[in-house]
Structure formats: structure tokens, C-alpha cells
Amino acid sequence: MPISPPLVPYAYHDPRSLYALAQADARARQRFVLTILWAIIIWGFLGxxxxxxxxxxINNVRRV
Incomplete structure (x- = not known):
């Protein structure tokens, strides 16, 4: 017996839709900003x- 498709509608995902592209762009921007912030935090800590x-x-070891 073959498997029939679902009888109820399901969410359709189109990766080329404007909404999907906008969401992907927003996620990419968020990842970029968070990466820059983490880099600044690590740079500051190391500094x-x-x-x-x-x-x-300079103040304790190099006294000549």
C-alpha cells in the first residue's frame, strides 16, 4: 500500500521568498554583530x- 500525502495543509518553505531572504539577512547581521562584540570583549580582556x-x-622587575 503506497504512502499517501498528508491530508492537512502543512507549512511550505520557499527559500527564495522575500520573507525567507529577509530572515536570513537578519540572522547573518546578528551573527556578524555578535562576532564583532565578542572580538572586542576578548581584545579588551587580553589588553x-x-x-x-x-x-x-616595567615598575617592579626592570629597576636598575
Whole structure:
């Protein structure tokens, strides 16, 4: 016995529709912005970490 298609309508997804393209664009923009924010946060953390190390080295270790 062959399988019949569903009798109730189901959600149809067209990847080329304007709504789908707008949603994909919004998701891409959100991923881009979040990536930039994470990069800034990591850059700042590393700057604080290495800045503190350099400051300690200049003020305490390099006394001649």
C-alpha cells in the first residue's frame, strides 16, 4: 500500500521568498554583530591582562 500525502495543509518553505531572504539577512547581521562584540570583549580582556603584566614588569622587575 503506497504512502499517501498528508491530508492537512502543512507549512511550505520557499527559500527564495522575500520573507525567507529577509530572515536570513537578519540572522547573518546578528551573527556578524555578535562576532564583532565578542572580538572586542576578548581584545579588551587580553589588553587588560597583558597591560597589567607589562605595567608590573616595567615598575617592579626592570629597576636598575
Amino acid at each position: 587588560l591582562l597583558f597591560g597589567a603584566e607589562i605595567d608590573y614588569y
